[in-house]
Amino acid sequence: MHNVSATTRVLLLLAVAAAPLACDAQQRPxxxxxxxxxxxxxxxxxxxxxxxxxxxxxxxxxxxxxxxxGHPPTLNNRQTIEEVVAAMDALNIGVMVQARPSSGxxxxxxxxxxxxxxxxxxxxFFASVDLSEVGPGAGERIAAQLREDVAAGAVGIGExxxxxxxxxxxxxGSRLQLDDPELDIVWETAAELxxxxxxxxxxxxxFFEPLDFTNERWLEMALFERRRFNDPAQFPHFEVLMEERDxxxxxxxxxxWVLAHMGWHTADLARLxxxxxxxxxxxxxxxxxxxxxxxxxxxxxxxxxRYQDRILFGxxxxxxxxxxxxxxxxxxxxxxxxxxxxxxxxxxxxxxxxPEDVLRAVYFxxxxxxxxxxxxxxxxxxx
Ligand SMILES: [Zn+2]
Numbered sequence: 440m441h442n443v444s445a446t447t448r449v450l451l452l453l454a455v456a457a458a459p460l461a462c463d464a465q466q467r468p469x470x471x472x473x474x475x476x477x478x479x480x481x482x483x484x485x486x487x488x489x490x491x492x493x494x495x496x497x498x499x500x501x502x503x504x505x506x507x508x509g510h511p512p513t514l515n516n517r518q519t520i521e522e523v524v525a526a527m528d529a530l531n532i533g534v535m536v537q538a539r540p541s542s543g544x545x546x547x548x549x550x551x552x553x554x555x556x557x558x559x560x561x562x563x564f565f566a567s568v569d570l571s572e573v574g575p576g577a578g579e580r581i582a583a584q585l586r587e588d589v590a591a592g593a594v595g596i597g598e599x600x601x602x603x604x605x606x607x608x609x610x611x612g613s614r615l616q617l618d619d620p621e622l623d624i625v626w627e628t629a630a631e632l633x634x635x636x637x638x639x640x641x642x643x644x645x646f647f648e649p650l651d652f653t654n655e656r657w658l659e660m661a662l663f664e665r666r667r668f669n670d671p672a673q674f675p676h677f678e679v680l681m682e683e684r685d686x687x688x689x690x691x692x693x694x695x696w697v698l699a700h701m702g703w704h705t706a707d708l709a710r711l712x713x714x715x716x717x718x719x720x721x722x723x724x725x726x727x728x729x730x731x732x733x734x735x736x737x738x739x740x741x742x743x744x745r746y747q748d749r750i751l752f753g754x755x756x757x758x759x760x761x762x763x764x765x766x767x768x769x770x771x772x773x774x775x776x777x778x779x780x781x782x783x784x785x786x787x788x789x790x791x792x793x794p795e796d797v798l799r800a801v802y803f804x805x806x807x808x809x810x811x812x813x814x815x816x817x818x819x820x821x822x
Contacts, residue, residue: 508753
């Protein structure tokens with residue numbers, strides 16, 4: 440009874456005959472066999488690698504880093520600031536961009552607290568923009584608030600969250616599209632002020648696809664209900680959001696755009712390359728997509744080499760023990776090592792072994808070039 444039945448075998452052979460071009464079209468020994476003991480669930484199966492290869496842990500980045508996608512806690516008191524600085528020192532993060540939404544008083548109180556604590560050379564602040572109630576005249580109001588925030592010390596816009604595109608509604612009840620003309624004045628104001636716009640659009644493309652057993656993010660989507668954007672009655676498709684984003688960028692060529700999470704194109708880097716080629720004002724940040732870079736170390740390394748002036752380091756969630764995985768992927772040629780989050784990726788990572796000039800560009804040089812008034816102190820001696 441453990442063997443494939445005769446009927447199933449005939450059906451399999453028929454299926455094989457009907458699909459002569461499939462690479463696994465030939466009947467293989469043991470194909471279709473079922474386990475003779477109960478199989479583990481996807482959560483239970485944790486194979487331990489038996490591979491023994493050279494390992495190089497990298498607790499500190501080789502050069503001081505700008506974390507463009509920083510989400511430390513609100514930096515409004517000395518104790519929090521000192522805890523974050525201690526973590527940054529251990530990891531060799533020179534400057535962290537506070538990308539947690541803040542504007543007005545919430546922004547000013549953090550800038551003041553950092554200055555009072557004596558760490559104004561370790562943090563810079565992006566300002567959030569309120570896109571929750573866009574209607575006629577909203578663009579002017581948002582742009583005016585942005586001018587105030589930049590006067591108070593903000594050096595960028597961001598992080599604009601995925602709610603822009605997925606959730607925000609206009610005052611007329613329709614979905615706020617990324618390329619809504621009402622917002623052009625906001626992006627033009629950013630261009631005039633010389634500050635970058637850091638925007639997170641959509642989420643991994645798999646989240647917009649059917650939740651079947653071929654989906655690479657099945658486990659994550661099963662664990663987190665709010666990461667399922669695959670109901671067309673509720674959400675625009677990934678490609679719709681990308682088209683809106685690309686039109687927003689094309690309409691604002693004077694604005695510096697930084698795409699969070701490499702625009703969610705890390706499973707198709709050539710596509711991101713086309714965006715870079717078409718729009719010299721576009722940059723991308725590597726937060727939370729290490730699982731994709733580390734499974735294509737050779738192609739990703741070529742991509743980083745070619746577009747080294749367009750890629751910026753960012754981490755996203757502030758978990759100090761996770762940063763060294765990035766250093767290890769970028770700086771070593773290690774093979775087949777674990778990633779830190781098993782529901783992002785059930786595969787192993789490989790090092791990209793990036794050359795030093797690429798590391799410098801990605802770690803700090805690009806950020807120093809596109810963000811105004813960046814503190815120079817942490818990068819003295821390595822520039
Ligand atoms: Zn973020």
